[in-house]
Amino acid sequence: MGSVAERAVIPFGEFELLREAREIIDDEARALLRVSAGLDKEFCCAVDLLAQCAGCVVVTGMGKAGLIGRKIAATLSSTGTRAHFLHPAEAVHGDLGCLATDDLLVVLSNSGETDEVCRILPSVTRFGIPIVAITASRGSTVGRAARATIELGRLREAGPHSLAPTTTTTAMLAVGDALALVIGRRKGFTPQQFALYHNGGSLGAMLKSVGEVMRTGGQLRVAAETKSIRNVFAESSRPGRRTGAVILVDDEGRLSGLFTDSDLARMLERRQDGLLDRPIAESMTRHPMTIGPEALLSEAIEILSHNRISELPVVDVDGRPLGILDVTDVVGTGLVETPTLGDATPSSLSPSSSSAETPWQTPA
8 A cells, every 4th residue: 555655646856847748738739729719711711722622732841840741741641632741852852843733732831931941932833833831920931922821820839948849830730630621521521431541450440341341141140030949059050150149030031130149048047948949039139230231340339339239230221131240350449348248238139129028138
């Protein structure tokens, strides 16, 4: 207990470090609020220019502003606007050749007088390429050359000496994010389109469609609802990995219910062996939750997590089963919590499911 209490006490020196760090973050946060409040029709003009750009959005900036520019270009690219970064110092040594007359140049410079940036402006103007500036003042060289200038105002850099670009670059990044996301919304950019550009990592996995992940064919256990439980399990065995549920269908092949391994286990635990030779329709979960193959995996995971279920049938527009999504298929994303073995909630039990005849399927 003593050691825990000792760790909870912050020495004075560390307290001062934390106080200073919080002041820096607070300063930047206040600056962002000022920039947000100061946005005007020039921002709208910039959005129009970027949205109408038939070519590529080229972002440029020097030093720390250039690093922010690279991130803004990446954000634009991933949200449906073709973009890349142009280093201003390299531009005057031949890289201006990457520009085309239908491109647009976004210039980042807090002072608006950065030498390397100002040197490329005459050439860009001669090419007839419109410029959008993110800078402190419209009256600067960069601001005057731009067709739309998003003015940040005079921001004080964070820290005791106010020297390193901090607050200004944070403001540039926030404005760049705002531009990218507003333009994406204006273009009708969808999560499905985002998935095309970002198909790696856990985020890419979440943006896959259910149809890409679901189990199909020989991995499924499908049976007629009129068969007995004993026959269903005897006839629906599958080699290798199997789902924890049997999909039950009616005479027209439409999904009518679901019966899980857990349902069977609870039946045996309660010594209800007599039901084994009764039609499985009498014991199945009717009207289970379902999802379509075009839905995003993130939607399916939300259903699995929120309802604490383990299997989610995938059906077509007519209600015929196409596949099933098992929680073990998505638990690797780390974004779904696996239901514990102690849960009494039936897999895929829907709010409308009847439980009067099957007490072992009622939620705990």
